[in-house]
Amino acid sequence: MNSKKKEPLIHITKRKALTWKQEWLVRLAGILIALILCAVITTFTTHLNPFGVYAAMFKGSFGSPRKIWVLGKELAILLMVSVALAPAFRMKFWNLGAEGQVTVGTLATAACMILLGDKIPNGVLILIMLIAAIVAGALWAFIPALFKAKWNTNETLFTLMMNYVATQLTAYYIIKWESPKGSGNVGIINAHTEAGWLPTLAGQKYFLITIVAAIVTVVMFIYLKYSKHGYELTVVGESQQTARYVGIKVDRVIIRTLLLSGAICGLTGWLLVAGSDHTITTSLAGGRGFLGVMVAWLAHFNPIAMVLSGLLLVFMSRGAGEISTTYGLNPSYGDILTGIILFFVIASEFFINYQLHFRSSKGKEE
Amino acid sequence: MQNNPIAAVSMRNITKTFGSVVANNNVSLDFYRGEILSLLGENGSGKTTLMNMLSGIYYPDAGEIMIDGQPVQISSPKDAYDYGIGMIHQHFKLVDVFTAAENIILGIKPEKGKKMDLADASRRIREICDLYGFDVDPNQKIYNMSVSQKQTVEIVKVLYRGADILILDEPTAVLTPQETDKLFAVLRNMKADGKAAVIITHKLHEVEAISDRVAVLRKGEFIGELITSETNAQEMTNMMVGHEVSLNIERPEPKDAHPRIEVKGLTVRSNDGVLRLDDVSFTANTGEILGIAGISGCGQKELLEAIAGLQAVEKGEINYIEDDGSREPLIGKDPLEIAAMGVSLSFVPEDRLGMGLVASMDLTDNMMLRSFRQGRSLFTDRKSPKKLAEKVVEELDVSTPGVDTPVRRLSGGNVQKVLVGREIASAPTVLLTAYVVRGLDINSSYTIYDLINRQKERGVAVVFVGEDLDVLLELCDRILVLCGGRVSGIVDGRTADKREVGLLMTSLQGGGDKDE
Numbered sequence: 001m002n003s004k005k006k007e008p009l010i011h012i013t014k015r016k017a018l019t020w021k022q023e024w025l026v027r028l029a030g031i032l033i034a035l036i037l038c039a040v041i042t043t044f045t046t047h048l049n050p051f052g053v054y055a056a057m058f059k060g061s062f063g064s065p066r067k068i069w070v071l072g073k074e075l076a077i078l079l080m081v082s083v084a085l086a087p088a089f090r091m092k093f094w095n096l097g098a099e100g101q102v103t104v105g106t107l108a109t110a111a112c113m114i115l116l117g118d119k120i121p122n123g124v125l126i127l128i129m130l131i132a133a134i135v136a137g138a139l140w141a142f143i144p145a146l147f148k149a150k151w152n153t154n155e156t157l158f159t160l161m162m163n164y165v166a167t168q169l170t171a172y173y174i175i176k177w178e179s180p181k182g183s184g185n186v187g188i189i190n191a192h193t194e195a196g197w198l199p200t201l202a203g204q205k206y207f208l209i210t211i212v213a214a215i216v217t218v219v220m221f222i223y224l225k226y227s228k229h230g231y232e233l234t235v236v237g238e239s240q241q242t243a244r245y246v247g248i249k250v251d252r253v254i255i256r257t258l259l260l261s262g263a264i265c266g267l268t269g270w271l272l273v274a275g276s277d278h279t280i281t282t283s284l285a286g287g288r289g290f291l292g293v294m295v296a297w298l299a300h301f302n303p304i305a306m307v308l309s310g311l312l313l314v315f316m317s318r319g320a321g322e323i324s325t326t327y328g329l330n331p332s333y334g335d336i337l338t339g340i341i342l343f344f345v346i347a348s349e350f351f352i353n354y355q356l357h358f359r360s361s362k363g364k365e366e
Numbered sequence: 367m368q369n370n371p372i373a374a375v376s377m378r379n380i381t382k383t384f385g386s387v388v389a390n391n392n393v394s395l396d397f398y399r400g401e402i403l404s405l406l407g408e409n410g411s412g413k414t415t416l417m418n419m420l421s422g423i424y425y426p427d428a429g430e431i432m433i434d435g436q437p438v439q440i441s442s443p444k445d446a447y448d449y450g451i452g453m454i455h456q457h458f459k460l461v462d463v464f465t466a467a468e469n470i471i472l473g474i475k476p477e478k479g480k481k482m483d484l485a486d487a488s489r490r491i492r493e494i495c496d497l498y499g500f501d502v503d504p505n506q507k508i509y510n511m512s513v514s515q516k517q518t519v520e521i522v523k524v525l526y527r528g529a530d531i532l533i534l535d536e537p538t539a540v541l542t543p544q545e546t547d548k549l550f551a552v553l554r555n556m557k558a559d560g561k562a563a564v565i566i567t568h569k570l571h572e573v574e575a576i577s578d579r580v581a582v583l584r585k586g587e588f589i590g591e592l593i594t595s596e597t598n599a600q601e602m603t604n605m606m607v608g609h610e611v612s613l614n615i616e617r618p619e620p621k622d623a624h625p626r627i628e629v630k631g632l633t634v635r636s637n638d639g640v641l642r643l644d645d646v647s648f649t650a651n652t653g654e655i656l657g658i659a660g661i662s663g664c665g666q667k668e669l670l671e672a673i674a675g676l677q678a679v680e681k682g683e684i685n686y687i688e689d690d691g692s693r694e695p696l697i698g699k700d701p702l703e704i705a706a707m708g709v710s711l712s713f714v715p716e717d718r719l720g721m722g723l724v725a726s727m728d729l730t731d732n733m734m735l736r737s738f739r740q741g742r743s744l745f746t747d748r749k750s751p752k753k754l755a756e757k758v759v760e761e762l763d764v765s766t767p768g769v770d771t772p773v774r775r776l777s778g779g780n781v782q783k784v785l786v787g788r789e790i791a792s793a794p795t796v797l798l799t800a801y802v803v804r805g806l807d808i809n810s811s812y813t814i815y816d817l818i819n820r821q822k823e824r825g826v827a828v829v830f831v832g833e834d835l836d837v838l839l840e841l842c843d844r845i846l847v848l849c850g851g852r853v854s855g856i857v858d859g860r861t862a863d864k865r866e867v868g869l870l871m872t873s874l875q876g877g878g879d880k881d882e
Contacts, residue, residue: 008441011425016386226745231738234727241721244676245713246735247702357427 015355023352030348034341041340046329053323057334060322061315073206073276075307075314076213077268081285081292082299082306083213083220084264087257088141089301090224091237097144097159099289100166101137101262103282105269107170108136110280113189113196113273114177125196130270137266138259140166145258149251163289170282177280186280189273198275209275216264221303233257265289298345316341372435374399374531374562375420375451380429382415389415392429393588395581399530402553402563404573404594406606407583408807410777413566414456416583417533421453422446433531452524453533456805458516460508467491467504470523487526494525498555513662514545521552532556532563538572539804542661543835543868550576568807569834570599582606607809615815615840617859618823623651625687626827627673627796632682634668634851642668644851646682650796650827655818657842657859658831659867665851666831667716670798673829674713675701686796712794714786716801716831722785725774729755729766732773733788758787762813779810786814790821797821800831815841835864847871 018026039050046053061071081098088095112129120128144158179187190196201207224230236243236253243250272284295313299305320334373396382390390412397403407413418424420431422443431438433449440446446453460469471487488504495502502518511519517537524532534553538546553563553576567573573580574594582589582605589605603611627650634643643665650656658666671677673684675696685693686709694707704711715721723732733751741747755769762783766776773781786802799818803811818841822828832838838845842859847870855870 008425008439011441013383013427014385228738228744228746231731231734231746235724235735238724238726239720241717242724242735245674245701245715245721247700247705 009358011357012354013357015353018352026352027345027348030344030351031341034344037344038337038340041336046327046333048327053327056323056326057315057319060320061318063322067318069204069206071314071318072210074318075310076206076210077272077276078288078292078295078314079213079217079306079310080264080268080271081288082295082310083217083303084261084268085292085296086220086301086303086306087224087230087233088261089296090230091233091254091257093145093148093237093254093258094156095141095144095159095258095261096156096293097140097162097289098261098265098292099285099287100159100163101140101265102269102272102285102289103163103166103170104136104140105133105266106273106280106284107166107173107269108132108266109196109270109273110177110186110189111173114186117190117195118193122195126198126274129196129274130267133266133270133273134263135266137264137269138262141258141262141265142255145255149254167282170280174280174282188278189280190278196274197278198271206276209271212267212271216267217303217307220264224301224303229253229256294342298342312341312345313338373397373432374434376432376435377416377420378430378432380416380419380426380431382412382419382424382426388586390419390426390583391586393583393586395588397562397564397579399560399562400557401578402557402565402576404577404580405564405566405583406568406573406580406602408606408809409779409805410585411583411606411807412586413583414535417453417535417564417566420446420451420531420533422451447527447529450528450530451533452527452529452531454517454520454524454535454537456535456539458520460516460519462509463507465505465507466502466511466519466522469508469519470504470526474527491522491526494522498525498552498559500552513540514542514549517541517549530561532561534563534565536566536568536805538567538569539833540662542871543864544872546572568805568811569836570602570808571836573602574599584608603808606807611809611812613808613812615812615837616819617841617843618819620651620654620822620843622825623653624689625649626652627829628683628685628687628693629669629673630683630685632669632672632684633680634665634672634677635680636668642851643672646848646851646853648846648853648856650829652795652827653822653825654843655822655828655830655841655859657838657845658829658848659833659835659838659845660848660871662833664848664871666800666848668851669848670713670715670800670829670831672697673796673798674711675699675704709796710792710794711796712789712792712798714782714789714797714799714802716804718781718785719774722789723773723781726772728772729759729764729769729784732784733758733791736788736792754788754791755784758784758791762787762817779806782806782810782814786817790817793824794821794826797826797828798831799829801833802830803837804833811837835867839864839867849873 042048042050042053060067062068081102085095085098109129109132112125112132116125116128140162144155144162147153147158148155174186177186178184198208232248232253235248236250240250273280277284291313295306295310298309316334316338320331320338323329323334324331375397377393377395380390380393393416395416405413405417415424419426420440422440422445425441431440438449440449461472464472467484467488470491471482476482491502491504494500500518500522502515502522508516508519517540537549541549556563565576577594579591580594580597580602581591582602584606592602599613603613630647632643632646636642646669658669660666668677672679673696679697684696686696687693696704719725724735730748730752733754734746734748737751738746752769758764759766759769764780764783766780773784776784782802790797803814806814818828818830830842839859839862844856845859845862845867846856847854847867849871854873857867
C-alpha cells in the first residue's frame, strides 16, 4: 500500500447558509474582480485607459435622457421575454421558443396594422392587434405544450424548432407585403396615418412600453408567489408524481402555464411593432428569446430579480455599442467584456454555496 | 481482535461538517480483521457520513485515518479501493442493462497491453462465489435480478476489486428473512477468511445475530462500544437514543370493526403490460390495521395506488363502504374525485420526497399540498397551513430549524413525521401507508407506530405495507401476504409466526422483482 498519497490540495465543502447581505457582497466582489480583470485585459490588448473605456460604457447607457429611455425600452422588452419564461421555467418546462413566440406576435400585430389600418377606428385597431398578438404567441406555445402534456415529447427541441417555423412564416409575409415592391422589406407601416401606433404618453415614445413591462413583472411575481396557479405549477415542476398524488391535473397545468408564457411573448411582439419599430422583419425579437433564458436563470426565475440581471445585460450591450463607436473597437470587444463579467457573476453563485479549503491553510482554520 | 492488535481501520478524531450541520464530531473508531462490527445510531447520527469518509466519497474536515497502523489520505473512491476498502451502499449502483460480470468489471482498467477479458472475469467471479457461498450468474442481466441478487452483485463487485474491509449500509432493509440469513452466512464466511466488516442496520435482532462488537453514534458523536454477547436490545437502544425507551409495540383490540374498503378481483398491469396485481381480493375493516407483507415489488405499490386513485386498473372492483353499508366504487376516480365524494382517504406513499412531499418546498408549503384549493380566492392561504406545520412540528417533535425550512434539509425520520402528520391531520377514514418506517431509527419508528395506533383507535381503516416481519407481526391485526402480485394468504397477526409468513412471501412461482 502506498501511504505517500498527500492530502488533496483543495477540497470543497458546503458553506453555512449566508445571510442575504453576505450573498450580495459575494456577488459584488465577483463583479468587482471581473471589472479589474477586464481593465487588465483592456490595457494589454488595446492600450487604452480602462477607466476611459468604462466611462464610455456608462455614458453609452446613461449619457443622455434619450439614452436612458432607450436603455429603459431595451430593458423593458428583454424583461418581458424573461418574465414570460419564468412560469414555464418554474415548471421545469424549458421553453426555448420565446424567440418564435415573440416573432409570431410581431407578425400578427403587423398583419392587423397592414390589413385593417385606417379601416376601423384606431382604438379598436390597437385592441384587435393586441388580441391577435397574444393569441398568436399563446398558440405558438400551446402546440409544444399540448404534445408535452399528452405524449411527453421533448419541449426543448420542439420549442426550438417552432422558432424556425415562425421566422420562415414571417419571411413569407414580408415578401407578400413588401413596400416598395422589390425592396425585400416592409418599411414603416402606416407611416403617414400612424394607424395602429401606440400613443406617446407623457411625451415619451417608450413610456408605455416601460409601464407595461413593469406591470407585467410585478403581476408575474405575485402570480408565481401567491396564487394557487403559481403553487400548482411549482409542484408540477418539482415532481409530477407529487402533483398527481394530490390531484393536480398535470397536463392541464402544463398547457395553462405555456399559454400564459406564450401570451406574454405575443404581447412583447405587439409592443415591439406597435410601440417601437412600426415595421416587421424576421429578426425583431433580436435574440432576446435566448438572452431572456440567461436573464431568467441568473435571477433564479424570480421576476423582480430579473430587473437586475436584465439591467446588467442591457447595460453591457449598450455600453459595448458606445465603446465601439468612441474608440473604434470591434463590437465583439464588448462581448468579451460581457462574457468575463457573466462568468464571474455565475461563479459567485458557486462561492455562495461552497467554500474551498487549501492544504496549507487548513490547520489554521480549525 | 485479541490476536490481532493492530486495527484494520482506525479513525481518529474525525470531524465532518456540512454547512452549519455537524455530521461527525471528533469521532474515533477502530475495527479489526476477523470481526464484524455493527454501527448503530438514530437517523442523522452520522453513521453513513462516517463510512463515506472511508469509502472516499467525503473528505474529513479534521482527523486522521489509519489503515493497518499507517496514516492514509482517502480522497476518492479509487483511493479507497487501493486500500482495500469496499462499501455496499443502500442504493445500488448498477447499470441495469449490463450483466453481472460487466457491472463488476466496470471502471477497472485492464493491465497495460491487455484487452478487457469478460470470460476471465466471469471465471474469477465464479471463484469468489464458490469461496464465500454466493449465488450469482455472471451472465445474467441486472434488470432480470431480484433485489437480493443485485445486492449480491454489489458485494461480489467490491470483493472482485480486492476489498478486504467491507462496509455494508443497511444491507438487510430490502431482504426477506431467508435472504438475510443467507447474507449473514456469507458474512460469517468472510469473517472467517480474515476480512473486516462493518454493518449499519437499525434492526437490533440482526445486530445480535451477526456482529461481534457494537459501536454507537448519537448526534454525530461517538457514544461508546459494546461487546455484542454481553449486551441486549434494551441497552443498545438506550445508548442510541440517550434515554430509556420502551421496545413494545401496542396492539389494542379492534373495536366495532366493520368493512370499509372492499377489493374484489383486482388486476393491474404496468404501463408496459406487465401483470402487477393478479385477482387480488380482501376487505379492510375500520378500527383495524391490515398489514401487507411481501418481497418489495410484489404489487404493494400498485395496490395502494389503485385504492388512492392513482393507478389505472384492468379488472376488478374497489368499493368504499359507508357507515350505513352503502357501497361507492372508487375505480376510475382520481384523488380529487374521491375527495369530492366525501371520502377522506390519506396515503403515505413509499417515495416520500418524490411523491408525498415537494423536497424543495418548506414545511408550510408542503402542508398546503392537500388543502391549497380551499376557498374561492385566486390566492393561496398560507396562514392555516403554517399553523398546521407548527402543530405537527410540536406534536410530533420534528427537529427542524423552522417551518420555513425546505423539507429536503430534514433527516429521513423528520421528513416522514411531516408527511404522516399532514396525512392524519385531515381526519381520514382510510389510511394507507407504504414502508412508513423504512430507514427510520427506533425512536422515530415507535413514534410512527404510536400515531398509527391512535388512528386505529379512532376507527380508521389502516392498510400498513411493511417489510419488517417482526413489526408486522407485532402491530397488525391481520396480515395479507402478496407474492408476485397474488394474495398467497391472509393470516391473523396475533397467531401467525414469522417462518409461516416468510414462506408465504415466496410460495408462488416467480419472485416479485422479476419483470418477465
